[in-house]
Amino acid sequence: MSRIERYVLRTATTAFLTGLVVLTGVIWITQALRQIDLLTSKGQTILIFLLMTGLALPSLIAVIAPVALFAGILYTFNKLNGDSELVVMAAAGVSPARLLRPTLALSIAVFAGVAAITVQVLPWSFGQMENLTTYIRADFISNFARPGAFNDLTVxxxxxxxxxxxxxxxxxxxxxxxxxxxxxxxxxxxxxxxxxxxxxxxxxxxxxxxxxxxxxxxxxxxxxxxxxxxxxxxSQAVAAVKRPRERSTVDLMLPTAADRADAAMAGHIRSELLDRLASPLYALVAGLVAFAALGEARTTRQGRGLAIGGAVLAFVAIRGLGIAATTLTVGVPSAAIFVWLIPLAATLGALAMIFRQPLFLAHAARRAATRPA
Structure with missing residues (x-):
């Protein structure tokens, strides 16, 4: 990577990590406040409280990471535009591909991280949460239920x-x-x-x-x-049959005969598996949609704000359609094609917009003109 590419990558990575930490922290605190009854009515220690809320972090990160990446890429190129750095780079003959490379590198890294979380870490964390819930309820009976009071073990x-x-x-x-x-x-x-x-x-x-x-x-x-x-x-959370979100990805790929015979369970297993495998693709969508909006040198008169607004609406619509398609697969198996089609179409559409930008076309024309006959 050249110095310019490293600079863009460093700026985007810093913005992404900042957004990820801030968004995850805010939502985690909100979720933690909902579990505060562990310290009050259930009489648990602060360690159990932190462990229970901490196990929710992987699911938060998996959802927030693509959003933080999208915001980080938008921030980076809006900053480069606002400081006229993109204009200077374009005037110096910097290829647009050199700006796209760090964006792709960060997007692929986030894609890999989200994939690892959804495929491996999430099932483990959900399983641990269910085990901890069972322990809390049993511990509540043996140590913290008040004598003479009618205690709600669960609803x-x-x-x-x-x-x-x-x-x-x-x-x-x-x-x-x-x-x-x-x-x-x-x-x-x-x-x-x-x-x-x-x-x-x-x-x-x-x-x-x-x-x-x-x-x-x-x-x-x-x-x-x-x-x-x-x-x-x-326990509401513990059942004789594990819920789909608590099962390993391999178990979801190889459901038992009983699972296949139960139409409702088969539908939820299918939806959970598709969600785990397809969700990481939205990291690539996030990076490319953000770059397509602001990756080219723009002035305020050219509607930088309008480009940001359009990118936000596009990404929200794409992610919303993806969630809807995943939910639909519970009852409609044929809807599985849309789970893959939506992020892939969005990725290809963003790439098409990027490569049709004037700077890309001009740079391609210059390379063609200087190529030996």
Whole structure:
């Protein structure tokens, strides 16, 4: 790379990283405030709070990185235009391709980073978040649920106990699961205690009854001496079958027979896989659309502001269409072609605009004229 190319790359990279850190930080703080109940109602430590919110960072970065790249490229070439540096470069005979190269280099680097996050890091982070959620809820029962209070373990699931003995056992346990209004379960037991086995949390109830309302208005009652409840089943985030976003990319490519037989699950798996594979392409789209708008020397009279506005609208429209196409594939498998067609068409369209700019055409004409016969 020449000195000019390194200068453009350094300026664009600095702008991109600044935008990425600022945007990610603002959104992360917003998300973190929504999890503040971990420190209050759930009684967790600041370490658990930071770990839970930190696991959300990969998903934020994957979404924000193309936007930050787009803003960084626009800022860089708007600055070069505003300081008349592009005009000087053009007058000195600098090829437009030399300005495009650092843009492509940064775009490809962001593409690779986003691809690594969406394909490998995101499934791991989502899986860790679900495991941590289960731990928090189990820990909440064993250590932080207040005696004498009706504690919401999750939406529709209430937990209550009268007192805690010195050895940690719970006395006077009451639980009610109303998450499914058609199948309400009520547990009443004299005592209970939490257990850990093979990485799973359990609540063992002693000397109690299980009540389930019947259609006739009566309740079916089952008495028990010992009854063990898997706390994982009461977590909204943990299910017997992993959700698509928690599965590895290889698992999404090779769904089980049960997944293929379930039309709804098959649709969500297809949509998740396409989103992971196609999302990184928007980093290339972002860099090229921004360069197509401001990569050529412009004056204010030539509508630099109009070019920026047009580029922003174009990128928002392209990304919006991409999200819509990915969502559509849940129920319409044939829509998968649009998931690929939209970013590829946008990339080719931006390249066509770039190579049809007067400076590119003039430089190509000069090279053709000086080429030996």
């Amino acid at each position: 529709g699931f209430v937990f209550h106990y009268r007192e805690r003995t010195p050895d940690g056992a719970l006395r006077g346990v009451f639980m009610q699961d109303r998450r499914d209004p058609e199948h309400v379960s009520t547990y009443i037991a004299e005592a209970g205690k939490t257990l850990e086995k093979d990485g799973s949390s359990y609540l063992q109830l002693s000397k109690g009854v299980l009540l389930r309302p019947q259609a006739a208005g009566d309740s079916a009652m089952v008495t028990f001496d010992d009854y063990t409840i898997d706390l994982n089943q009461f």
